[in-house]
Amino acid sequence: GLNLTDGGWMIGDNPAADIGGGHMAGLRTIWVRGRPWPDLLPAPHRTVDDVTDAITILLNERQ
Numbered sequence: 745g746l747n748l749t750d751g752g753w754m755i756g757d758n759p760a761a762d763i764g765g766g767h768m769a770g771l772r773t774i775w776v777r778g779r780p781w782p783d784l785l786p787a788p789h790r791t792v793d794d795v796t797d798a799i800t801i802l803l804n805e806r807q
Contacts (some may be wrong), residue, residue, distance in 0.1 A: 753805075755798045763788045774798045 745796040756762020757776040767786050775788035778793055792798050
């Protein structure tokens with residue numbers, strides 16, 4: 745029920761498709777480590793080791 749102009753998150757493990765795409769859509773991004781990070785992409789807003797950590801970030805943002 746939220747509008748993307750109010751802010752949103754993109755979570756993923758693919759630097760170009762997930763994080764790069766999230767940046768292009770104006771979203772904050774969380775990268776789940778795993779693949780090497782390409783030098784030419786903007787950095788994610790947050791970096792985590794697993795999806796559980798990403799969920800914790802999202803839950804804390806809503807409070």
